[in-house]
C-alpha cells in the first residue's frame with residue numbers, strides 16, 4: 001500500500017522545499033468537507049484548498065459540468081477560436097459584480113495572473129504607472145503580484161529586484177493599534193513625499209486580507225479610498241481572490257461596504273477547484289488595452305469555465321451566500337465561548353466576515369500580545385486529530401477557518417469539536 005511516509009520521502013526527494021505543504025499526508029479522495037488520505041484516514045477540511053472550495057470538494061454538479069465539457073473539447077485557445085462557456089461566464093460575472101455601469105470580464109488561470117493583468121489594464125487605462133497596496137496584503141507570487149504583496153519573508157526576500165512604482169500603506173487593524181485615520185494620513189504623506197496622486201494608476205486591496213490575517217477592511221477605509229480615487233483619477237482594484245463567491249456572506253466581499261471598485265480580481269472559488277481567474281471591470285477601463293495586449297494560452301479554459309458556471313448555479317440554488325452568514329455566526333459564537341474557557345489556550349482577536357473567520361493565539365487571556373508558536377502548535381495538533389487547518393497573519397499568529405459553505409451541520413460540529421481539542425493546554 002502507498003503510505004504517507006513513503007510519499008513524503010518521494011516528495012522530499014523529487015520536489016523542492018520552496019513549495020511548502022502544511023500537512024505530511026497525501027490525498028486519496030475528497031468529498032464536500034471531508035478528505036481521506038492514502039492510508040484511509042479521514043479528515044475534516046477547514047481549509048478548503050486555501051479558499052478554493054466554497055462549494056466543497058467534487059460537488060456533483062461541478063463534476064458533471066466539467067465532465068460534459070471534457071467530452072466536447074478541452075482546449076482551443078480562446079485567442080484562436082472562442083467558445084460559449086467563456087462568454088456565458090463573462091456575462092454572469094458582469095451581471096453579478098458590484099461595478100458601476102456596464103462591465104466586461106476577461107479570464108486567466110491563476111490569481112496572480114489576474115492581479116498582473118488588473119495592473120496592466122489600470123496602467124493602460126490611466127496612462128500612469130504607480131500602484132499603491134497595503135502592508136500585510138497578499139496578491140500572489142509572480143513579479144508584480146509579489147511586489148504588491150506586503151510581506152517580505154517568505155514571499156519577497158531574495159527575489160529582487162522587484163518591479164518599481166509600488167508603494168505600501170499600513171492596513172488598519174484595530175488590535176495592532178492602526179486606525180483608518182493612520183492609513184489615510186499615510187496616503188496623504190505618500191502623495192506628498194513619494195509619488196504624486198496624478199501619477200498613481202491604481203490602489204489595490206483585499207476587502208478582507210487573506211494571508212495577512214483575515215483583517216476586515218473597515219467600510220470607512222473603502223469609502224475614503226473610493227473618494228480619493230475619484231478625486232485623483234485613480235482606479236480602485238478590489239482583490240476578491242480569497243473573499244469572492246459567497247465566502248463573506250456576500251457574492252463579493254466589498255459589497256459589505258457599498259463601495260464599487262473599478263476593477264475586481266477573482267480566482268480560487270470561482271471554478272470550484274479548476275484553475276481559473278479573471279478581471280472584471282468597468283467596460284471603458286477594460287477596453288483600454290489594444291487587441292492582443294491581454295490573454296494567455298490556457299486563459300479561460302473551457303473545462304474551468306463550465307465548472308465555474310456550475311459553481312455559480314450551486315451558490316444560488318443552495319443559498320450559500322445566506323449560509324455563509326449563518327454558519328459564520330454559529331462559529332464565531334463558538335469561538336467566543338472557547339475564548340472564555342480557562343482550560344484552553346488563550347485565544348482572542350476573533351474576526352469574521354461571514355464564513356471567513358480567524359482568531360489569534362495569545363500569550364495570556366485578555367492580553368493583546370500574540371503567540372505564533374502556540375498557533376503553530378494548534379495547527380499541528382488539529383492536523384494530528386484529523387482537522388485540516390491553516391494559519392495566517394503577519395507573524396503566523398492566527399488560525400483561519402475556511403470550511404466549504406456546503407459543509408453539513410454535523411460535520412461542522414464535529415470539526416469544531418476537534419478544534420476545541422486542538423486548543424487544549426498541553427499537559
Ligand SMILES: Cc1ncc(COP(=O)(O)O)c(C=O)c1O
Pocket residue numbers: 050110111112113115138139140141206210211239240241242243267268
Ligand atoms: C487575495 C489573494 N490574491 C492573490 C492570490 C494569488 O492567487 P494564486 O495563488 O492563484 O496565484 C491569493 C492566493 O492566496 C490571494 O489570497
